[in-house]
Amino acid sequence: MQKCKIGIIGFGTVGKGIYKILKSKNDLHPILKDIEIVGIAVKNINKKRDTKLENNLLINDPYELIKDPNVDVIVEVMGGTDIARDIILKSLKARKSVVTANKAVIARYGNEIYSTAAKNGVYVLTEAAVCGGIPIIEPLKRSLKSNQINKMVGIINGTTNFILTKMSNEKADYEATLKLAQKLGFAEFDPTADVEGHDAADKISILSELAFGGKINRVSISTEGINQIDIKDIEYANKLGFEIKLLAFSERNAININDSLSLNIWVGPSLIPKSHPLATVDGVNNAILIDADPLGEIMLYGPGAGSGPTAASVVSDILNLQSSLTKDTKSIDPLLSFNFWRDCHIIESNQISKKNYLRIICLDSPGVIGKIGDIFGKNDVSIESIVQLDASQNKAEIVVITHEVSNGKFEKSKKEINALSEVELIASQLSCI
Amino acid sequence: MQKCKIGIIGFGTVGKGIYKILKSKNDLHPILKDIEIVGIAVKNINKKRDTKLENNLLINDPYELIKDPNVDVIVEVMGGTDIARDIILKSLKARKSVVTANKAVIARYGNEIYSTAAKNGVYVLTEAAVCGGIPIIEPLKRSLKSNQINKMVGIINGTTNFILTKMSNEKADYEATLKLAQKLGFAEFDPTADVEGHDAADKISILSELAFGGKINRVSISTEGINQIDIKDIEYANKLGFEIKLLAFSERNAININDSLSLNIWVGPSLIPKSHPLATVDGVNNAILIDADPLGEIMLYGPGAGSGPTAASVVSDILNLQSSLTKDTKSIDPLLSFNFWRDCHIIESNQISKKNYLRIICLDSPGVIGKIGDIFGKNDVSIESIVQLDASQNKAEIVVITHEVSNGKFEKSKKEINALSEVELIASQLSCI
Structure with missing residues (x-):
């Protein structure tokens, strides 16, 4: 077997994990x-490190590794977007294949990166960028390619799943649980990307491009996080037989426009029936359900982050490149490379159809449930259940779960409900599957 | 992209599924x-078929396809062992790669088949042979290769899982449920291979070879089926918080002999805690948990059989071969091929350590639980729970669940318990995880 010589850029959690596997x-x-590791580029060579390195592997300048004719593959595990993008593009232009764990860069600059790789006859592999150790990118590029993918729905952010699991199990509120997650290292000091859903949106964008074959306009993904979740909603959901999870959702839509495939993609906190396979995915674990034809429904489950799992995905990508090195380099492996093969677009938010959960605070007066029901009926919104759950000081909390309905009709109903004199506040709104 | 010309041998459920995908x-x-399909070999060309075929694709003689220089890949979906083995070997010797869905042949003749493929510079791909549509063979050959696999445990036979799910949900007995499964087409007319566990043993043998890298002596796999399961055991298991599933189990053992890796492999009906991810795998679905280092635990879940899912796996294997056709054929792709890289052996049955469930029918006399407890204690068998569950006509049923213990110590205890004058019968024994 031909040696595969790699240059690693970045030596944080993932970089150390890769080193550990290769020296294991x-x-x-x-x-x-x-x-074989040729070099590891870091910001500060002299920083004290707990991982002891062989020889003098550390260097300062990542571009030295890119220029080094000895290096076959660049492994980008430094994080960030702008410098990482530059490093990835320059590596590809130097005809070196790239392995990256950087979902933010791929979600934003995937188009440019994939086409630069193709143009230069090399590859960019991204297994570690989505769902840590779960094999998901490779199955989409290989095993599942004999199918028409219809839908993907997943729990693909470990931090928010840890927080929601804790809140649900211990009836703790959001702020306290976030602090605990930060203390335990499951949430970052600035948790915005995770708790506001942007990280999950990055990942579902990457997965949708691979599954449906067209470029996704990342900024059009309707994204809600968990930072507005009230412990009351979790309690009510549990009472009604649901768990609340931050879901990423991506589905093929029947109506296509000018040969461009319509996709319904969103990220948001959602009620899941307790009997649903995703409902038992707890803590920092991730899982993704894929519905495909003729395959049916499969689920891939596992650790969504962490040094070991993410590094294992990086190293398996390196193995894929190593095996490609032995081949006639003029031909590109169509299962290892990725190119868009069609146009896709995300449908507008008011065209999205889904089930909804609504919590309404109102006066505890006998006719109010009827009035709310009437408004939904008039707007063609079919209701699965409407329950009055908590009442105190003349106030009542009413929880409504609808059947699948377009956002447009639902928003119109909400506006009319809000205008009822008995209604004080629409306290929260969540999706349901 | 270069055309990939295939010859399909067999046109049953899977063959039709492949045709349907390619003409979809x-x-x-x-x-x-x-x-491109060059030809489809069937026993009887003139048989009436519900799938309408283009052109004159059907031929009588499979060996014609093997000899045809126009054919790149042979797809063996005829089933059976002896003729299928001959067809696979002759195809490989004719330097044609093979895709097969035939677990019985691979479990029995894998060694001969893998080495013939390697010798002739071609591949044999087997994704469809194990767990229908679930990507499991490819992940073991690729994504998971950066890990040390420690353990695999799975529900990998759809027929028995359908029967056990029905028995559990409807409190129906085994014989009646088997008949229903046969009527619905989920069990064959001769159900032996499924209900006695041989099909699951074939599959765990194939998976263990790929995961651990050594040849497995298929006949040494300790195999028990579900044909002895009493509805009482399912009821008691449910009462105590467990489901009963037919599990296939394969684990790396600490003690190796002469550099040969020791493996603990068995197939048997087992109690699984209801909170365990495998407990909710119902009906004809399959799932496999893989514990690996540094990855941690992942689960792959999906349809374990059926025309569409199995055909999707066959076609994804064909795609893998198609992409290899464009390459310099002198070099073999080390991730697509498979060769044993070490020795393995299965530990003897009395060395296997596991948790056990035992149901004992005895006289309803006050001292009997104490006597049973004493025997286990004396033999160094630690008990998790011992419960008297049903009593009638002076008889009692006692259920014991042990902690992990070697089969040797457990069997010795059983013998002594059987000899107690109060004990009428050890009615059943199952594994627990």
Whole structure:
């Protein structure tokens, strides 16, 4: 087997995990012995590190590795967007394949990066960028390619799933649980990207491009986080037989426009029936359900983040490149490369159809449920259940779960309900599957 | 993209599924258009078929397809063992790669088949042979290769899972449920291979070879089926918080002999805690949990059989071969091929350690639980719970669940318990995880 010589850029959690696998005394497949680290580029060579490195692997300048004719593959695990993008593009232009764990860069600059790779006859592999250790990118590029993918729905952010699991199990409020997650290292100091849903939106954007074959306009993904979740909603959901999870959703829509495939893509906190396979996915675990024809429904479940799982995905990508090195380099492997093969567009938010959960605070007066029901009926919104749950000081909390309905009709109903004199506040709104 | 010309041998459920995908009007990746069917070999050309075929694709003699220089890949979906083995070997010797859905042949003749493929510079791909549509063979050969696999445990036979799910949900007995499964087409007329566990043993043998890298002696896999399961055991298990599933289990053992890796492999009906991810896998679905280092635990879940899912796996294997056709054929792709890289052996049954469930029918006399407890204690068998569950006509049923213990110590205890004058019968014994 030909040696595969890699340059690693970044030596944080993932970088250290990669080093650990390659130097491991574990009982690994012999093919792993043929991966050789040429250098590791870091910001500060002299920083004290808990991982002891062999030889003088650390260098300061990542561009040295890109220029080094000895290096076959660049492994970008530094994070961030602008410099990482530059490093990835320059590596590809230097005809070096790239492995990256950087979902933010791929979600934003995927188009430019995929086409630069193709133009230069090399590859960019991204298994570690989505759902840590779960094999999901490779199945989309290979095993599932014999199918028409219809829908993907998943729990693909570990931080928010940890927080929601804790809130649900311990009836704790959001702020306190976020602080705990930060203390335990499951949430970052600035948790915005996770708790506001942007990280999940990055990932569902990458997965949708691979599954449906067209460029996704990342900024059009309707995104809500968990930072508005009230413990009351979790309690009510549990009472009614649901769990609340932050879901990423992507579905093929029947109506296409000018040969461009319509997709319904959103990220948001959602009620899931307790019997649903995704309902038992707890803590920092991730899972993704894929509905495909003729395959049916499969679920891939596992650790969504962490040094070991993410590094394992990076190293398996390196193995894919190593095996491609032995081949006639003039031909590109169509299952390893990725190119868009069609146009896609995200349908507008008011065209999205889904089930909804609504919590309304109103006066505890006998006719109010009827009035709310009338408004939904008039607007053609079919209701699955409407329950009055909590009442105190003349006030009542009413929870409504609708059947699937377009956002347009639902928003119109909400406006009319809000205008009822008995209604004080629409306290929260969530999706349901 | 180079055309990939295939010859299909067999046109039963899976063969028809393949034809349907390749002629599908679904929205599939354009790469699928480059697969061309040269011919389909069947026993009887004139048999009436519900699938209408284009042109004159049907032929009588499978060996004609093997000899045809126009054919790149042979797809063996005829089933059976002896003729299928001959067809696979002759195809490989004619330097044609093979895709097969035939677990019985691979479990028995894998060694001969893998080495013939390697010797002739071609591949044999088997995704459809295990767990129908679930991507499991490819992840073991690719994504998971950066890990040390420690354990695999799965529900990998759809027929028995359908029967056990029905028995559990409807408190129906085994014989009646088997008949229903046969009527619905989920069990064959001769159900032996499924209900006695041999099909699951075939599959865990194939998976273990891929995961651990050594040849498995298929006949040494300790195999029990579900044909002895009493509805009483399912009721008691449910009462105690468990489901009963037919599990296939394969684990790396700490003690190796002469550099040969020791493996603990068995197939048997087992109690699973209801909170365990495998407990909710119902009906004809399959799922497999893989515990690996540094990855952690992942689960792959989906339809374990059926025309569409199995055909989707066959076609994705064909795509893998198609992409290899464009390459320099002198080099073999180490991730697509499979060779044993070490020795493995299965530990003897009395060395296996596991948790056990035992149902004992005895006289309803006050001292009997104490006597049973004493025997286990004396033999160093630690008990998780011992419960007297049903009593009638002076008889009692006692259910014991042990902690993990070697089969040797457990069997010795059983013998002594059987000899107690109060004990009438050890009615059943199951594994627990």
